Amino acid sequence: MDLNRRQAMAAMGALSALGTLGGAGFARAQAPSDWPSKPIKLIMPHAAGGPTDVVGRALAAHIGRTLGQSMYVESKLGAAGNIGTEFVARAAPDGYTALYQTSGITIVPVLYKKLNFDPLRSFVPVAMPASINTVIVVSNDLPVKNFAEFVQYLKAHPGKLSYGSGGNGNITHLGIEVLLQMLGASAVHVPYKGTAPAMADLLGGNVQFMLDALSSSYPFIKDGRVRAIAVGGAQRSPLLPDVPTVAEGGLAGYAMSTWQCVLLPAGTPDAIVQKLNAAVNKAVMDPDLQKQFGSIGVQLHQSTPAQFGSYMKDEVARWAQVAQSVGIQPE
Numbered sequence: 078m079d080l081n082r083r084q085a086m087a088a089m090g091a092l093s094a095l096g097t098l099g100g101a102g103f104a105r106a107q108a109p110s111d112w113p114s115k116p117i118k119l120i121m122p123h124a125a126g127g128p129t130d131v132v133g134r135a136l137a138a139h140i141g142r143t144l145g146q147s148m149y150v151e152s153k154l155g156a157a158g159n160i161g162t163e164f165v166a167r168a169a170p171d172g173y174t175a176l177y178q179t180s181g182i183t184i185v186p187v188l189y190k191k192l193n194f195d196p197l198r199s200f201v202p203v204a205m206p207a208s209i210n211t212v213i214v215v216s217n218d219l220p221v222k223n224f225a226e227f228v229q230y231l232k233a234h235p236g237k238l239s240y241g242s243g244g245n246g247n248i249t250h251l252g253i254e255v256l257l258q259m260l261g262a263s264a265v266h267v268p269y270k271g272t273a274p275a276m277a278d279l280l281g282g283n284v285q286f287m288l289d290a291l292s293s294s295y296p297f298i299k300d301g302r303v304r305a306i307a308v309g310g311a312q313r314s315p316l317l318p319d320v321p322t323v324a325e326g327g328l329a330g331y332a333m334s335t336w337q338c339v340l341l342p343a344g345t346p347d348a349i350v351q352k353l354n355a356a357v358n359k360a361v362m363d364p365d366l367q368k369q370f371g372s373i374g375v376q377l378h379q380s381t382p383a384q385f386g387s388y389m390k391d392e393v394a395r396w397a398q399v400a401q402s403v404g405i406q407p408e
Contacts, residue, residue, distance in 0.1 A: 128375060187400035201343055242275060243271050
């Protein structure tokens with residue numbers, strides 16, 4: 078994904094001072110010339126077996142080989158990923174504790190009144206090694222074959238259709254709310270504890286549509302158990318070359334995708350950040366990993382810390398604006 082591409086809503090709103098600064102208070106130390114001289118811990122705040130965990134572990138193995146020290150993954154789950162994230166924010170900025178997070182880190186400030194970290198100030202951006210396109214899928218019971226028919230049917234039945242999501246404030250929720258606003262349409266939101274049970278109810282006909290990560294929904298699309306009517310990201314997916322994007326369907330500027338990132342505690346010396354970035358960028362170019370993850374809709378790509386840092390700022394601003402526009406209040 079081209080990190081210089083700016084999604085239409087990315088620049089909306091001013092950045093706020095969010096939460097406490099966690100690890101931002103550490104003084105910047107000098108980078109030891111022999112870094113790394115011991116194993117590096119990669120904190121994983123997401124469930125084992127999911128796409129974030131699987132990609133993160135695969136990259137960690139490659140990164141460790143490049144750096145000459147093992148990078149091992151340690152799971153720290155809970156509070157929608159906030160427990161593991163806070164742990165890294167408070168860690169020593171010595172390059173031996175890193176975080177593997179998702180785009181959700183730019184959304185949590187609009188969901189929680191009090192966070193013990195700031196997504197921008199508590200961390201140093203290292204790289205954004207992976208992204209996953211989203212796709213709008215509908216139940217086979219819904220009498221629509223494409224996005225235009227879906228929009229027409231949705232508007233003809235205001236408030237009658239229901240959509241599932243992975244939970245309140247999840248991108249699968251906010252992405253549909255933005256879609257409905259842009260269309261001037263309405264539907265009933267049914268939040269679940271994760272997208273897997275939402276997909277189960279879509280298959281059972283209990284909800285009529287949902288926005289999902291392509292990596293999760295592709296097996297069901299491929300088997301014909303659900304129908305893909307539009308890709309949510311800025312570009313079409315190689316896995317669904319004949320399925321147009323929402324923007325191509327007439328909603329210019331609509332772009333929803335998820336991404337994964339590597340972060341270090343604020344104050345980590347730049348020499349360490351650059352060395353880890355180089356190792357991440359080497360890992361994502363591995364042909365076997367490209368093929369393995371490309372086959373399930375995960376795109377691996379290179380980035381610089383500056384590129385990713387700028388993109389992350391845009392995402393924080395974008396989700397703050399989205400939350401305000403759909404009336405989400407932090408709890």
